[in-house]
Amino acid sequence: MNPIDALRTLGRAADVPAPLVKVLSLRKRFALYPDRLLPWRFDKHSRAWRRQRIHAVNGVDLEIQRGDALCVVGESGCGKSTLARLIMGLLRASEGEVHYDGQRIDHLSAKQWRPFRQRMQMIFQNPYASLNPRLTVRQSLEEPIRLHHPGWSRSRIRDRADSLMADVGIDLGWSERFAHEFSGGQRQRIAIARALSVDPEFVIADEPVSALDVSVQAQILNLLMNAQAARRLTYLFITHDLAVVEHFATRVAVMYLGTICELADTDTLFAHPRHPYTQALLAASPRLEDGHVAPLRLGDEASMPIAPPSGCVFRGRCPHADARCQRENPEPLALRGDHQVACHAVEEGRI
Numbered sequence: 583m584n585p586i587d588a589l590r591t592l593g594r595a596a597d598v599p600a601p602l603v604k605v606l607s608l609r610k611r612f613a614l615y616p617d618r619l620l621p622w623r624f625d626k627h628s629r630a631w632r633r634q635r636i637h638a639v640n641g642v643d644l645e646i647q648r649g650d651a652l653c654v655v656g657e658s659g660c661g662k663s664t665l666a667r668l669i670m671g672l673l674r675a676s677e678g679e680v681h682y683d684g685q686r687i688d689h690l691s692a693k694q695w696r697p698f699r700q701r702m703q704m705i706f707q708n709p710y711a712s713l714n715p716r717l718t719v720r721q722s723l724e725e726p727i728r729l730h731h732p733g734w735s736r737s738r739i740r741d742r743a744d745s746l747m748a749d750v751g752i753d754l755g756w757s758e759r760f761a762h763e764f765s766g767g768q769r770q771r772i773a774i775a776r777a778l779s780v781d782p783e784f785v786i787a788d789e790p791v792s793a794l795d796v797s798v799q800a801q802i803l804n805l806l807m808n809a810q811a812a813r814r815l816t817y818l819f820i821t822h823d824l825a826v827v828e829h830f831a832t833r834v835a836v837m838y839l840g841t842i843c844e845l846a847d848t849d850t851l852f853a854h855p856r857h858p859y860t861q862a863l864l865a866a867s868p869r870l871e872d873g874h875v876a877p878l879r880l881g882d883e884a885s886m887p888i889a890p891p892s893g894c895v896f897r898g899r900c901p902h903a904d905a906r907c908q909r910e911n912p913e914p915l916a917l918r919g920d921h922q923v924a925c926h927a928v929e930e931g932r933i
């Protein structure tokens with residue numbers, strides 16, 4: 583049985599509700615030099631010519647249940663945004679599958695994607711990415727409503743835009759202004775209103791507050807949390823800020839070099855992190871000055887997504903790595919409840 587079929591069987595056997603989003607063995611490789619004809623390099627270890635590619639997402643399995651606020655954390659370049667774009671159909675996967683509400687969506691055409699565009703929306707770090715500078719706020723909000731509800735009257739569309747502005751705290755008197763006339767926080771409110779305008783059920787927010795002042799960040803996070811409660815949304819939330827994770831997430835996936843090394847509900851992850859990388863991340867976070875997690879220094883030999891090493895991708899920086907870690911890629915190990923960790927040292931009880 584191939585690994586994807588094995589995962590499917592596992593999913594059916596478990597007595598849990600069907601996930602809203604399911605990702606199976608997902609991989610995305612980018613050409614390193616897309617403009618070069620021969621992006622090959624001689625690998626002296628395997629004594630073979632290898633095509634140089636960036637392994638941005640390198641075998642991710644993930645389930646998101648309805649009502650989850652799943653935060654994906656990890657350092658810059660570990661593949662968080664690529665994972666989000668693959669799920670949203672903005673990028674084609676090199677391998678693996680994405681399922682939404684029981685239907686496979688990773689291979690659909692643009693036309694087949696259309697109903698999912700209404701159900702799945704994305705909020706970006708830079709709201710300019712989703713706001714057309716030539717449209718007023720009202721036009722920005724009315725455009726997607728009109729597109730997804732072609733039968734609606736002008737007054738109904740207008741009423742919906744008004745109520746969205748009220749929901750996100752944008753004064754109705756400003757509805758004829760353009761995006762550049764607003765502050766960063768207000769622009770993000772408009773981008774959120776635009777994403778919510780089509781009544782999605784699943785929202786991916788890619789670092790939605792990291793470009794904002796700290797004082798504004800909490801307001802936007804509260805807005806997103808209130809929207810989740812009022813509209814029964816499911817979130818995939820990408821961030822590198824652990825304070826945001828603790829405030830916002832119901833579950834956390836920790837990513838390292840294209841793979842998920844640990845996944846748990848938020849309380850468990852902060853109270854009992856098991857993967858050495860998660861422990862290092864938490865130790866580096868100011869909130870843990872009370873010595874809750876022993877500080878852990880990482881080795882320097884960070885691996886590159888261009889040539890991920892054999893075995894565990896974290897082994898070059900891990901103080902617990904041994905010969906098995908060099909050889910074998912660790913599979914996710916189920917601990918208590920929903921807690922999963924991919925680490926040989928944890929599996930063998932060495933840490």
Ligand SMILES: Nc1ncnc2c1ncn2[C@@H]1O[C@H](COP(=O)(O)OP(=O)(O)OP(=O)(O)O)[C@@H](O)[C@H]1O
Nearest residue numbers: 612613636638657658659660661662663664665887
């Ligand atoms: N279109 C692309 N072409 C080539 N390489 C890409 C492309 N998009 C992403 N990458 C590479 O893939 C890897 C993962 O990038 P990605 O943006 O997903 O990481 P990230 O964790 O979201 O980082 P950050 O937090 O800095 O946004 C990086 O090495 C990046 O340079």
